[in-house]
Amino acid sequence: MLDIQPMLTGDTSHQPPQLPSLPRNPYAYKLHDILQTGQGLVSMNRNAESYRGRWSEVFLQQGMKAAPRSIWVEIGCNGGHIVIDRALRDPQTAFIGIDWKYKQIYRAYQKAIRFGLKNVFFIRADAARLPQLFAEGEIHRIDTYFPDPWPKNSHRENRLLSQSWFELCARLLPAGSKYEFRTDHADYFRAVDAAVSELTKQWTVTHRTTDKHKNHPLPFQLDTPEVTLFEKLFIKQGLPIHELHLQKLPIHRSEEEV
Numbered sequence: 001m002l003d004i005q006p007m008l009t010g011d012t013s014h015q016p017p018q019l020p021s022l023p024r025n026p027y028a029y030k031l032h033d034i035l036q037t038g039q040g041l042v043s044m045n046r047n048a049e050s051y052r053g054r055w056s057e058v059f060l061q062q063g064m065k066a067a068p069r070s071i072w073v074e075i076g077c078n079g080g081h082i083v084i085d086r087a088l089r090d091p092q093t094a095f096i097g098i099d100w101k102y103k104q105i106y107r108a109y110q111k112a113i114r115f116g117l118k119n120v121f122f123i124r125a126d127a128a129r130l131p132q133l134f135a136e137g138e139i140h141r142i143d144t145y146f147p148d149p150w151p152k153n154s155h156r157e158n159r160l161l162s163q164s165w166f167e168l169c170a171r172l173l174p175a176g177s178k179y180e181f182r183t184d185h186a187d188y189f190r191a192v193d194a195a196v197s198e199l200t201k202q203w204t205v206t207h208r209t210t211d212k213h214k215n216h217p218l219p220f221q222l223d224t225p226e227v228t229l230f231e232k233l234f235i236k237q238g239l240p241i242h243e244l245h246l247q248k249l250p251i252h253r254s255e256e257e258v
């Protein structure tokens, strides 16, 4: 049996986790205090990276009855509404939500505690740290719903989803895995569509729409997990929802050797 405290705090020397460079954010300190308890469900920054390659074990340690059937990751999970809703419906799958806002991750953690969930985990981190958080083949699905669109031309390089992002995700996911992306922002959608069209050896598009709820009689009545919180707002504003589903293709041996 593993000693759960050092594992969940990411601390192999049996000392409390050292997080010397916390920002002046009260929620960073609240999260730091929770990490000291070693109960799991939440982590942040470099501490979360100590779980790389051990996520199945982490879920077992925090109370899942069997190793997760698969591990899903939502990037930009905000207060965790989609992660929690899905976790309640599918207790054999593990769901990880990542967001860089301390307050939202703290709120997500509180919700997970209230529901007594064992198959969720929330990480306060920049999504760019994905390769430091997960080993290759360790996660089985990635979703990104309504990532910040950075609409100004001069800010576009800040967008998370790009060709290099999908190359990175293709390295992490096994063949057959799904990636779901939604946005209200037509220009961001076109840019992502163009980026993945350059990656035909890694990804195939299984679904593409520029108006997801066009045929729904009362789209403004839709609720989670069918729509996200931001999606509800955009539907109320009459904005069409763009959606892309991708599937990871198998890597052929000859390509791996190149």
Ligand SMILES: C[S@@+](CC[C@H](N)C(=O)[O-])C[C@H]1O[C@@H](n2cnc3c(N)ncnc32)[C@H](O)[C@@H]1O
Residues within 6 Å of the ligand: 075, 076, 077, 078, 079, 098, 099, 100, 101, 104, 125, 126, 127, 128, 144, 145, 146, 147, 148, 160, 228, 229, 230, 231
């Ligand atoms: C517009 S909100 C969408 C929230 C949620 N997905 C929804 O649809 O209701 C975008 C979220 O992504 C998070 N985010 C943006 N860039 C991020 C990054 N690089 N790493 C982690 N989270 C990020 C923001 O903090 C915010 O919570």
